[in-house]
Amino acid sequence: xxxxxxxxxxxxxxxxxxxxxxxxxxxxxxxxxxxxxxxxxxxxxxxxxxxxxxxxxxxxxxxxxxxxxxxxxxxxxxxxxxxxxxxxxxxxxxxxxxxxxxxxxxxxxxxxxxxxxxxxxxxxxxxxxxxxxxxxxxxxxxxxxxxxxxxxxxxxxxxxxxxxxxxxxxxxxxxxxxxxxxxxxxxxxxxxxxxxxxxxxxxxxxxxxxxxxxxxxxxxxxxxxxxxxxxxxxxxxxxxxxxxxxxxxxxxxxxxxxxxxxxxxxxxxxxxxxxxxxxxxxxxxxxxxxxxxxxxxxxxxxxxxxxxxxxxxxxxxxxxxxxxxxxxxxxxxxxxxxxxxxxxxxxxxxxxxxxxxxxxxxxxxxxxxxxxxxxxxxxxxxxxxxxxxxxxxxxxxxxxxxxxxxxxxxxxxxxxxxxxxxxxxxxx
Amino acid sequence: xxxxxxxxxxxxxxxxxxxxxxxxxxxxxxxxxxxxxxxxxxxxxxxxxxxxxxxxxxxxxxxxxxxxxxxxxxxxxxxxxxxxxxxxxxxxxxxxxxxxxxxxxxxxxxxxxxxxxxxxxxxxxxxxxxxxxxxxxxxxxxxxxxxxxxxxxxxxxxxxxxxxxxxxxxxxxxxxxxxxxxxxxxxxxxxxxxxxxxxxxxxxxxxxxxxxxxxxxxxxxxxxxxxxxxxxxxxxxxxxxxxxxxxxxxxxxxxxxxxxxxxxxxxxxxxxxxxxxxxxxxxxxxxxxxxxxxxxxxxxxxxxxxxxxxxxxxxxxxxxxxxxxxxxxxxxxxxxxxxxxxxxxxxxxxxxxxxxxxxxxxxxxxxxxxxxxxxxxxxxxxxxxxxxxxxxxxxxxxxxxxxxxxxxxxxxxxxxxxxxxxxxxxxx
Numbered sequence: 050x051x052x053x054x055x056x057x058x059x060x061x062x063x064x065x066x067x068x069x070x071x072x073x074x075x076x077x078x079x080x081x082x083x084x085x086x087x088x089x090x091x092x093x094x095x096x097x098x099x100x101x102x103x104x105x106x107x108x109x110x111x112x113x114x115x116x117x118x119x120x121x122x123x124x125x126x127x128x129x130x131x132x133x134x135x136x137x138x139x140x141x142x143x144x145x146x147x148x149x150x151x152x153x154x155x156x157x158x159x160x161x162x163x164x165x166x167x168x169x170x171x172x173x174x175x176x177x178x179x180x181x182x183x184x185x186x187x188x189x190x191x192x193x194x195x196x197x198x199x200x201x202x203x204x205x206x207x208x209x210x211x212x213x214x215x216x217x218x219x220x221x222x223x224x225x226x227x228x229x230x231x232x233x234x235x236x237x238x239x240x241x242x243x244x245x246x247x248x249x250x251x252x253x254x255x256x257x258x259x260x261x262x263x264x265x266x267x268x269x270x271x272x273x274x275x276x277x278x279x280x281x282x283x284x285x286x287x288x289x290x291x292x293x294x295x296x297x298x299x300x301x302x303x304x305x306x307x308x309x310x311x312x313x314x315x316x317x318x319x320x321x322x323x324x325x326x327x328x329x330x331x332x333x334x335x336x337x338x339x340x341x342x343x344x345x346x347x348x349x350x351x352x353x354x355x356x357x358x359x360x361x362x363x364x365x366x367x368x369x370x371x372x373x374x375x376x377x378x379x380x381x382x383x384x385x386x387x388x389x390x391x392x393x394x395x396x397x398x399x400x401x402x403x404x405x406x407x408x409x410x411x412x413x414x415x416x417x418x419x420x421x422x423x424x425x426x427x428x429x430x431x432x433x434x435x436x437x438x439x440x441x442x443x444x445x446x447x448x449x450x451x452x453x454x455x456x457x458x459x460x461x462x463x464x465x466x467x468x469x470x471x472x473x474x475x476x477x
Numbered sequence: 478x479x480x481x482x483x484x485x486x487x488x489x490x491x492x493x494x495x496x497x498x499x500x501x502x503x504x505x506x507x508x509x510x511x512x513x514x515x516x517x518x519x520x521x522x523x524x525x526x527x528x529x530x531x532x533x534x535x536x537x538x539x540x541x542x543x544x545x546x547x548x549x550x551x552x553x554x555x556x557x558x559x560x561x562x563x564x565x566x567x568x569x570x571x572x573x574x575x576x577x578x579x580x581x582x583x584x585x586x587x588x589x590x591x592x593x594x595x596x597x598x599x600x601x602x603x604x605x606x607x608x609x610x611x612x613x614x615x616x617x618x619x620x621x622x623x624x625x626x627x628x629x630x631x632x633x634x635x636x637x638x639x640x641x642x643x644x645x646x647x648x649x650x651x652x653x654x655x656x657x658x659x660x661x662x663x664x665x666x667x668x669x670x671x672x673x674x675x676x677x678x679x680x681x682x683x684x685x686x687x688x689x690x691x692x693x694x695x696x697x698x699x700x701x702x703x704x705x706x707x708x709x710x711x712x713x714x715x716x717x718x719x720x721x722x723x724x725x726x727x728x729x730x731x732x733x734x735x736x737x738x739x740x741x742x743x744x745x746x747x748x749x750x751x752x753x754x755x756x757x758x759x760x761x762x763x764x765x766x767x768x769x770x771x772x773x774x775x776x777x778x779x780x781x782x783x784x785x786x787x788x789x790x791x792x793x794x795x796x797x798x799x800x801x802x803x804x805x806x807x808x809x810x811x812x813x814x815x816x817x818x819x820x821x822x823x824x825x826x827x828x829x830x831x832x833x834x835x836x837x838x839x840x841x842x843x844x845x846x847x848x849x850x851x852x853x854x855x856x857x858x859x860x861x862x863x864x865x866x867x868x869x870x871x872x873x874x875x876x877x878x879x880x881x882x883x884x885x886x887x888x889x890x891x892x893x894x895x896x897x898x899x900x901x902x903x904x905x
Contacts, residue, residue, distance in 0.1 A: 075627060075769060085694070086626045086807070180624060186770040188616070188624035196608060196616035198514045199503060199790020266513070324776060327755045341503060341787035342614040345777035348752060349770065359769035362627020376804005379514070 058087065058369045059094035061124035063117060063140060064131035065105050068154060068181070069096065071358035072128060072365075074107050079362075086366050089373040095120045097131075121149065125372055126365060129153040138162055145169040145177065150368035152361055154181035160255035160271045163262060167381040176371055176378045178364035183256045184209050184333045186356030187349035188363070193263045193337070194379050201340040202264040204304040206475060209256040211331035211351045212240045212247035213279050213299040217316075218329050220287045221296055227282055239331050249278035250314040253301045260335070261303035261312045267385040269303075269312055275392035277315035286470045289402055289441060290318055293430065296326045300475055309388045311395040317475040318400050325476060336476075393450035398427070398474040400443045401456060404466035407438040414464040415440060422455045423447065437466060443474060486515065486797045487522035489552035491545060491568060492559035493533050496582060496609070497524065499786035500556060500793075502535050507790075514794050517801040523548045525559075549577065553800055554793060557581040566590055573597040573605065578796035580789055582609035588683035588699045591690060595809040604799055604806045606792035611684045612637050612761045614784030615777035616791070621691045621765070622807050629768040630692040632732040634904060637684040639759035639779045640668045640675035641707050641727040645744075646757050648715045649724055655710055667759050677706035678727065678742040685729035688763070689740045692731055695813040697740055703820035705743035714898045717830055717869060718746055721858065724754045728903055739818040745903040746828050753904060764904075821878035826855075826902040828871045829884060832894035835866040842892040843868060850883045851875065865894060871902060 060076065062069050076083070076093055084090040096108055097117045105113060114120050117140055121127055127144040129151065131137050137158050144151050146169060153159070159166065159182050170177040180190045184207070193202065208214050212234055219230040231248065234240035246252050254274040261269040279299050290297050295318040303312045319326050324346045328334040333351030338344055350356040371377050405411045412429065419426050425445040432439040444452065459465050488504065490497050504511065504521055512518040524536055525545045533541060542548050545568055549555055555572040557579065559565045565586050572579050574597060581587070587594065587610050598605040608618045612635070621630065636642050640662055647658040659676065662668035674680050682702040689697040707727050718725050723746040731740045747754050752774045756762040761779030766772055778784040799805050833839045840857065847854050853873040860867040872880065887893050 071769070079627065079629070082629070082694075083627060088808075187773060188620035191619060191624050192616035195795055196619050196788065196791040198794035199507065199511060200787040201507070201510070266510075324755065327752065339787060341499070341783045341790070343778045343781075343784050345615060345775075347773075347775055349773035353771075355769045356771050359628040359767060360624065362769070363624040366626035367623055370807065371804055374805065376799055377802065379798065380516075 055089055057090045057092035058125045058372055059092050059123060060126045060128060060365060060369075061094045061097065061120045062128045062130065063097040063120070063137070064129065065096050065098050065108060066130060067354035068357045068361065069130040070105065070107060071354045072130065072361050075358055075362050083366060087369045087373050089369070091365070091369055094124045118143065122147070124149055126150045126152065126368055128361060128365060129155055130361070131155070132157065134158055134161060141166060142169050145173055145175045148173045148175050150176040150372060152178045152364040152368060154179065154357060154361060156182040156252070156255040156259060160258040163259065164268050171380055174377060176368040178368055178378060180364050181357045181360035183259050184335055184347070185349070185351040185353065186359050187333055187335065187347050187351065188360070189260070189335045189347050190263065192347065193260065197337070197339055197342060198379070200342050202337060203340060204338040205260050205264055205302065205335060206325060207256065207260060207301040207335040208298055208325060208328050208333050209301045209335065209351060210247055210253045210299060211333055212244065213253070214328065214333070215239045215331040216248070217279060217282065217297055217299065220282070220284060221291065222329070224284060226284050227280065248280050250276045250299065253299060253314045257301035257303055257312050257314050260301065261310060262381070264303055265305070265310050265385055265387060267310070267387055269310070269389060273312055273389040275313040275315070279316050282316055283470070286402070286472065289470070293318070293441065294321050295319060296321055297472065298325055298328075302475065306390055306395065309390045311390040313392060313395065315473060317473045319476045323476040393448065393453070395449050396446045397449055397452065398444050398446050399452045399456070400441060400472045400474050401459065402439060402441045402469045403459060404437050404469060405440050405464060406466065407433060407436060411464050412440070414462070415442070415459070418458050418462055419444065419455055421458070422451045424451050424455050439469065483517055485518045485520035486553045486800055487520050487551060488554045488556060488793060488797075489522045489525065489548045490556045490558065491525040491548070491565070492557065493524050493526050493536060494558060495782035496785045496789065497558040498533065498535060499782045500558065500789050503786055503790050511794060515797045515801050517797070519793070519797060522552045546571065550575070552577055554578045554580065554796055556789060556793060557583055558789070559583070560585065562586055562589060569594060570597050573601055573603045576601045576603050578604040578800060580606045580792040580796060582607065582785060582789060584610040584680070584683045584687060588686040591687065592696050599808055602805060604796040606796055606806060608792050609785045609788035611687050612763055612775070613777070613779040613781065614787050615761055615763065615775050615779065616788070617688070617763045617775050618691065620775065621688065625765070625767055625770060626807070628770050630765060631768060632766040633688050633692055633730065633763060634753060635684065635688060635729040635763040636726055636753060636756050636761050637729045637763065637779060638675055638681045638727060639761055640672065641681070642756065642761070643667045643759040644676070645707060645710065645725055645727065648710070648712060649719065650757070652712060654712050655708065676708050678704045681727060681729045681742045685731055685740050685742050688729065689731035689738060690809070693733070693738050693813055693815060695738070695815055697738070697817060701740055701817040703741040703743070707744050710744055711898070714830070714900065717898070721746070721869065722749050723747060724749055725900065726753055726756075730903065734818055734823065737816045737818045739823040741820060741823065743901060745901045747904045751904040821876065821881070823877050824874045825877055825880065826872050826874050827880045827884070828869060828900045828902050829887065830867060830869045830897045831887060832865050832897060833868050833892060834894065835861060835864060839892050840868070842890070843870070843887070846886045846890055847872065847883055849886070850879045852879050852883050867897065
């Protein structure tokens with residue numbers, strides 16, 4: 050690395066979409082400020098687009114190029130905002146191999162090919178920054194990689210998908226059904242026409258894998274993440290939760306467990322007093338429990354072109370400063386070799402809501418089913434209705450496989466009308 | 478800077494108090510992890526104490542030294558946890574001049590002598606890190622210095638003093654008087670026997686000065702911070718706030734205002750729906766509004782030996798990594814030359830609660846006082862009682878000097894029995 054000089058640092062932007070166009074705009078708007086913070090001016094070397102004939106508002110046409118390889122070759126810093134696996138992966142590897150610094154917001158790529166990319170960065174000593182890949186504008190990657198580098202992360206509970214938080218929050222605040230809340234999210238542009246990636250938890254699972262890799266210093270891939278979405282959540286679930294002083298949130302969870310780590314995404318009942326319960330609308334938040342620091346929470350906008358561009362710019366400044374004045378950022382050395390627990394071995398708490406006949410002896414029979422699997426009951430709440438009743442049973446922590454076997458037995462039990470919902474309890 | 482090697486990095490700890498002893502412990506407990514993250518082992522070179530004859534649990538006696546200068550001379554990284562101005566200032570300057578990296582948690586020193594210290598760091602190219610000086614364990618310095626380096630901070634609202642938040646929260650949650658809540662805080666060790674530094678806002682003012690300097694890239698000293706404490710807040714204020722859907726929080730505020738900046742600490746009415754309203758007990762939180770990132774909040778423990786030690790360790794890892802593999806952290810170049818607004822010119826909103834006779838024409842007379850100073854009223858709430866009534870008037874934004882003149886006139890007005898409280902409104 051060279052000593053500080055005033056040679057401009059050439060920035061290539063790959064992908065002129067919602068985020069990319071805002072990054073280009075901010076590079077121009079804040080040029081003077083950025084130069085002061087970097088110690089050298091940032092110069093936009095070009096913007097890779099597939100189709101150079103299409104006009105891109107705010108980007109001078111001579112900066113557009115369809116030659117991604119040529120652009121990477123003449124850049125110091127490569128900013129990948131194309132999304133998807135290919136050609137993003139190849140272009141990033143090409144850049145890192147040539148010692149270029151890389152900034153990316155590509156969560157899918159990092160979740161699928163993170164180790165390969167980090168190894169490529171390590172081989173050439175190049176920076177690979179990705180703040181915008183998890184929770185958009187919220188600084189979460191940097192705090193986990195750097196601020197907590199002298200601490201030990203015990204557990205991360207994250208609301209990392211704004212679409213699902215919006216849907217669940219509307220259901221909770223306004224009593225909407227899942228279908229109506231989702232339709233509203235689509236009308237407002239919070240959800241896509243095909244909402245699968247969000248509502249089935251795929252997006253959150255990619256972010257969970259990235260957060261777990263960082264927090265536990267080891268490889269955690271998408272396949273290691275157990276995943277359930279929110280499409281089965283009903284208005285009745287939301288009401289039952291409220292009556293128990295809880296709210297339902299889709300959580301990305303990564304935790305240490307008996308020398309292993311457990312990573313999962315699923316809807317969960319969270320106490321109304323928990324800081325995550327106050328995260329409304331499309332906002333994101335990441336709650337961290339660390340051995341020394343205790344409880345921390347990071348809150349903000351998890352998506353959107355402008356907020357995400359802020360996170361990308363912060364990364365650009367960091368890697369550009371390294372180029373201007375030497376040094377590099379933290380490496381992702383995945384030195385820890387904890388195993389990742391299969392979901393059946395993870396210890397969680399269940400809340401099971403079921404309809405039962407309203408007659409003596411039912412609770413004893415139901416309790417016997419839990420006991421037969423070694424699952425200990427913490428609370429029982431009964432809601433009477435005409436002729437039948439609902440039982441809401443919350444368990445103590447137990448292995449998932451025992452909880453699942455309990456629920457399977459309940460579904461076939463004579464004394465249970467219907468198992469109406471099964472939700473895990475977190476944050477207590 | 479040298480290329481990566483395995484030479485141990487010598488760490489000197491100045492001050493073996495609550496935080497220092499925990500830093501020493503964590504350096505030992507996490508030695509293997511820390512070495513992996515730094516790229517070289519960290520070695521405790523010694524601990525400076527005034528009295529080496531006193532035993533320090535957890536610190537081997539041969540590591541204790543009363544020779545601070547000798548210890549600094551043989552260290553690579555100097556961790557200053559003594560507090561106070563002298564000799565902390567001289568030792569840090571000595572270390573920086575010799576090119577040592579410095580980590581400090583000393584908010585009083587940074588607020589009073591920050592520019593001198595940053596200039597010393599710049600002259601020798603040394604790192605000066607201070608995450609633990611603001612909001613304890615919460616990563617806030619790093620996000621503002623680095624994550625938001627490509628953005629523009631518009632406003633910071635911080636709950637940065639745990640003692641006052643505990644007192645106000647107990648008053649709010651349990652209806653305690655200020656005196657009883659403070660006594661309870663003292664009994665629990667949250668407040669000192671002499672609570673002045675906390676309850677009168679001096680501690681928060683030092684943190685406000687540091688945050689404003691970072692956020693606006695300019696010198697903001699303690700003298701630039703307008704300051705009011707919480708000792709005048711009554712149980713009646715807390716009840717009146719709740720009835721208006723608000724809570725009272727002691728806020729450290731730094732904001733851009735008409736090309737200048739404004740920095741102040743005072744109790745404020747915050748809407749119950751604001752994320753800061755949910756910060757309970759002795760917890761801290763910093764809420765940031767940035768042009769591109771939008772609203773962000775950082776939440777966690779603002780004090781305590783172990784949490785604060787976590788923040789110090791994070792800084793030690795960063796500066797040690799720079800020593801092991803080259804480079805340095807961001808510089809505090811105070812290149813922005815905004816003026817700091819005197820409090821009279823700052824625009825705020827007031828909520829004035831006053832007793833008035835319960836007869837026609839009073840509101841008109843009171844409203845006339847506001848109008849005579851050009852202060853526009855947003856809401857009026859009347860609370861009837863026997864023979865007299867209370868008026869709670871919330872204003873639109875207006876210059877402080879006009880609001881203050883309005884209140885002075887109200888105090889002398891024939892139609893006002895007593896001005897019971899004057900609180901600013903923030904976060905709306």
